Amino acid sequence: MIKESAGDRLLLSLMYVGITVFALVCLIPFMTVISGSLSTEGSIIRNGFTLLPKEFSLEAYKLLLKDSTIYKSYGVTIFVTVVGTVLAMIVTCALAYPLSVKSLKYRNSINFYVFFTMLFHGGLVATYLLISKYLGLKDTIWVLIIPALINPWNMFLMRNFFNSIDESIGESAKIDGANDVYIMFRIMIPISLPAIATISLFYALAFWNKWFEAMLYISNEDLFPLQYLIKRILDNAAFANNLASGVTAPGYIVPTLTSRLATTVVTIGPIIFLYPFLQKYFVKGLLVGSVKG
Amino acid sequence: MENSIARQDQAIKRITLNKKPSFFKEIRKNHLLYLLTLPGILLLFVFSYLPMFGIVIAFQNYNPVKGILKSEFVGFKNFQFFLESSDVYRVVFNTLFLNFLFIGFGTLASLIIAIIFSELKGKYFKRIAQTIVTLPNFLSWTVVATFATSFLLYKEGLINQILRDFGLEGFAFYNTAAYWPLILVIIKLWHAAGFGSIVYLATISGINPEIYEAASMDGATRWGKIRHITLPMVKPTVMLLLLLAMGNIFYGDFGMIYAIVGKNALLYPTTDVIDTYVYRALVDLGNVSMAASVGLIQSIVGFVLVVTVNQLARKFSPDSALF
Numbered sequence: 023m024i025k026e027s028a029g030d031r032l033l034l035s036l037m038y039v040g041i042t043v044f045a046l047v048c049l050i051p052f053m054t055v056i057s058g059s060l061s062t063e064g065s066i067i068r069n070g071f072t073l074l075p076k077e078f079s080l081e082a083y084k085l086l087l088k089d090s091t092i093y094k095s096y097g098v099t100i101f102v103t104v105v106g107t108v109l110a111m112i113v114t115c116a117l118a119y120p121l122s123v124k125s126l127k128y129r130n131s132i133n134f135y136v137f138f139t140m141l142f143h144g145g146l147v148a149t150y151l152l153i154s155k156y157l158g159l160k161d162t163i164w165v166l167i168i169p170a171l172i173n174p175w176n177m178f179l180m181r182n183f184f185n186s187i188d189e190s191i192g193e194s195a196k197i198d199g200a201n202d203v204y205i206m207f208r209i210m211i212p213i214s215l216p217a218i219a220t221i222s223l224f225y226a227l228a229f230w231n232k233w234f235e236a237m238l239y240i241s242n243e244d245l246f247p248l249q250y251l252i253k254r255i256l257d258n259a260a261f262a263n264n265l266a267s268g269v270t271a272p273g274y275i276v277p278t279l280t281s282r283l284a285t286t287v288v289t290i291g292p293i294i295f296l297y298p299f300l301q302k303y304f305v306k307g308l309l310v311g312s313v314k315g
Numbered sequence: 316m317e318n319s320i321a322r323q324d325q326a327i328k329r330i331t332l333n334k335k336p337s338f339f340k341e342i343r344k345n346h347l348l349y350l351l352t353l354p355g356i357l358l359l360f361v362f363s364y365l366p367m368f369g370i371v372i373a374f375q376n377y378n379p380v381k382g383i384l385k386s387e388f389v390g391f392k393n394f395q396f397f398l399e400s401s402d403v404y405r406v407v408f409n410t411l412f413l414n415f416l417f418i419g420f421g422t423l424a425s426l427i428i429a430i431i432f433s434e435l436k437g438k439y440f441k442r443i444a445q446t447i448v449t450l451p452n453f454l455s456w457t458v459v460a461t462f463a464t465s466f467l468l469y470k471e472g473l474i475n476q477i478l479r480d481f482g483l484e485g486f487a488f489y490n491t492a493a494y495w496p497l498i499l500v501i502i503k504l505w506h507a508a509g510f511g512s513i514v515y516l517a518t519i520s521g522i523n524p525e526i527y528e529a530a531s532m533d534g535a536t537r538w539g540k541i542r543h544i545t546l547p548m549v550k551p552t553v554m555l556l557l558l559l560a561m562g563n564i565f566y567g568d569f570g571m572i573y574a575i576v577g578k579n580a581l582l583y584p585t586t587d588v589i590d591t592y593v594y595r596a597l598v599d600l601g602n603v604s605m606a607a608s609v610g611l612i613q614s615i616v617g618f619v620l621v622v623t624v625n626q627l628a629r630k631f632s633p634d635s636a637l638f
Contacts, residue, residue, distance in 0.1 A: 030537040037431045044428065045447040048505060051462040054473055058465060070476035071465045117355030120348040127341045132352060139363035142618045145610030146590075147597055148369020149362070151383070157361075169362045172355050202347040231455035234570060238598070253457040256464070257577060279471065286461040293453050298446050304453075305513055 052294075059083070059283035063275045082280035083288075085265040091243075091251065092288060098163060099230060099248040106167040106229040107222055113171045114180050114221065119206045122184035123192070140174045154239060165239045166232055166247065173228070176221050183217035184210060220303045230293070248289045255282045373608040393608035402592065410567045410588040416500050417568070418560045422553060424508035429515035430545060434537070448509030456574035459506060463575055467498070492584040495576070499586065502575065503568075518552045519545055555628060562624035565617045566590065589613050 026034075054071045065077035086092055120126055121133060149169075159165040187210065195205050211218060233249035240246065246254065255261040262278040342349060373393055375386040397403055428448065435441045451459075466473045467488040475485030488494055522544065530540050567588025576586045578599075589609065596606035 027536060033537045034434060037434055041428070041431045041435070041444050041448075044509075045444045048448050048451055048509065051451075051465065051505070054465045055462055066471055070471040071468075071473045072476075113354045113358065116351040120345075120352050123345075123348060126345055126348055128349075132356070135356065136359060139359055141621055142367065143614050144363070144366025144369050145607065145614055146593055147372060147603055147607040147610050148366035150597060151369060151372070151603070152361075152365055155379075155382075168358070172358045174359075177355065202345070203351065206351065227453060231453075233455060233457050233574075249455040249457045252455075252461060253574060256457070256460055282461060283465070286458055290454060290458055294450070297450055297453060301446055301449065304449075 055283050056287055059280055059287045061280060063277040063280050066279050067275065079280075082277050082284035085277060086281055086284045086288065089265050091261075091264075092285065094244050095246050095248045095251045096288075098166075098245055102163065102166045102232065102247060103226050103229040106170065107226045109167065110171045110173070110176075110225045110229075111218065111222055114173070114177050114225075115206065115211060115218075117172065118177050118180035119184050119210055120202075121181045122187075123202075124189060136174050136177060150238060160239050161242050161245065163245055166229070166235050169235070170228065170232070173225070176224055180217065180221050183214050187213065216303075216306070220306050223300055223303050252282075252286055252289060255285055370607065370611050370614070372604055373611040375604055377603040377607070379603070389604075393604045394612070396605055397609050397612075402587075405584065406587050406589050406592045409585060410590075411564060413496060413499060413567065413572075413586075413588060414564045416496060417503050418557065418564070420500050420504060421508060421511060422557060422560075424504050425511035426515050426549070426553060428508060428512035429519060429549075430541060432512065432516050433519040433545065434541075445509075449513070450509075451506050452510035454506070456570045459502060459571075460574040460577075463498075463502060489579060490581050492582050492586070495582055495585045499572070499575070503571070506571075514556065515549055515552060518549050522548045551631075554631065558624055558628050558631065562621040563617070565613055565620055569594065 050073065053073050057073060057075045058066055058071050059082055060078055060080065061072075061075040062077040062079040062081065065075070065079075069076050117132075117136070121129055121136075123129070153165060153169065154160040159168065191209060191213075192205050195209055196202075200209075231249055232247055233253055236245075236247050236250035237253065240250070262276050262281045265281055266274070266276045369383065372383060372386075374388055374390060375383070376389045376392075377383070378386045432441060432445060435444075454462075464472070469475060469485060469487050469489065472485075472488070474488075478485050486494065488498065526544055527540055530544060535543070567590040569588070569590035572586055572588055573591055573594065576582050576591075590613075593606045593609050593613070596602045596609065600606075
């Protein structure tokens with residue numbers, strides 16, 4: 023190893039400083055929001071947001087967890103994420119596996135049929151009318167699930183994984199009398215578990231973070247997913263007033279800001295705790311599809 | 316004359332007769348595989364292809380009572396209405412301008428982060444830093460919007476608090492459109508730059524280490540190696556991703572902009588993009604046909620752009636084009 027010059031060391035130090043600063047910048051918003059949610063409403067109004075709580079209080083969480091809204095929304099989001107991901111993986115694998123079988127004659131036509139949907143979109147208006155007027159999915163939980171069950175991009179990723187499996191495995195199973203469905207569920211899926219995990223995570227995250235569809239199609243408050251609940255709370259103060267409607271103390275300040283922050287923290291909790299363990303799968307998936315653009 | 320038509324008919328019949336058995340034979344042979352593809356094909360048909368037929372609404376005076384089939388056709392009137400309004404310049408300009416900013420600064424930031432990560436030595440420091448900078452990417456835009464308020468609120472926001480501590484005047488961010496291209500770029504970088512660096516980092520770690528060793532032997536400095544080895548090697552990836560991003564330049568980031576800006580009309584001059592405009596025309600104004608016509612223009616321009624860009628990408632680097 024050649025000894026590094028002073029200039030090299032300086033550059034390396036600058037890089038360490040630079041990436042540390044950027045990492046801190048990435049973390050600070052988490053800190054302000056978490057600290058805000060643990061402060062008293064009065065302290066935020068007087069002192070503004072701070073990196074550490076000035077007047078510690080669990081009031082916002084107490085109110086939030088006493089009310090049924092957050093539990094309902096959590097229930098909706100968990101249902102949509104779990105059921106959506108499982109169904110989406112079944113539909114996606116069921117389309118991806120046949121498309122990886124080279125002897126399938128109409129493979130290319132089906133490929134193009136899927137691919138074209140990535141190029142041309144019918145647009146928001148037609149989709150909106152179709153779902154709300156003609157399919158009757160409005161104000162049902164399924165509107166958050168069914169239209170998102172197949173994502174062409176994820177499907178092609180999955181197909182590429184299946185493509186990379188040696189075809190003789192399937193062929194020899196067939197000679198032994200196994201049918202295609204058996205081969206897919208019992209042979210192909212078990213040997214592509216890392217890929218399944220990666221694509222499942224992509225689907226799960228998309229379902230977990232869904233809010234636009236809820237804004238468009240859902241007006242029943244019992245069916246609001248978490249992310250849309252946050253949007254609603256951000257847009258009007260009625261939520262905080264409802265939470266605090268039972269409280270009658272002199273000089274009580276309605277926790278408009280802190281309840282908003284507490285809801286946000288409760289929503290991102292699972293992602294923050296799970297992310298460090300799941301990160302490698304996301305990275306893997308991104309690299310396979312690195313030319314997505 | 317009649318004879319030749321009859322002959323043609325016969326030829327056609329023969330072709331279809333020849334084709335039929337092989338079609339059915341194929342289906343029978345692989346019926347389970349085709350059966351497996353059915354749910355996906357049906358879902359795509361309903362949620363992707365049916366809306367494509369819905370573009371006729373753009374040429375109608377859509378009446379919700381009459382529905383798509385019975386509403387009267389008005390030709391290009393809806394397009395005319397949009398193209399003659401002053402909104403068209405604003406939303407098209409904002410869409411393109413914001414996307415150029417996002418793509419330009421996003422690529423630059425991701426590239427810098429990737430180069431830094433490729434030079435760092437400490438394993439744990441690197442892993443922790445990478446986890447932190449990629450984390451924001453997984454938050455939904457509605458969460459990011461809450462985060463943004465904690466910095467930008469006039470009275471309580473962290474930025475104005477700090478300014479006031481120094482005896483300076485605070486900014487009324489949510490009332491001033493002019494700040495928002497910058498604010499949106501910063502939020503975008505916070506959200507996506509770390510995650511975007513992974514692709515470049517993969518390219519950089521694919522570079523043969525012997526090249527760097529040889530350069531070190533010749534006395535190259537760290538900066539010299541970055542400039543003359545890393546950057547040229549990563550250039551094709553950068554160009555390709557830039558090119559592909561250009562294909563989507565006519566689509567605004569609805570999720571981001573609507574979650575953060577929402578219905579704050581004061582900020583429309585710099586933040587209203589085609590997608591938010593279409594949404595408002597549909598949901599708030601109820602002008603279904605106009606919304607559809609704007610959406611159709613967007614779909615067509617978007618389609619042409621994606622196809623063109625892909626032809627270019629294919630020329631540029633044959634293995635990496637999408638199709």
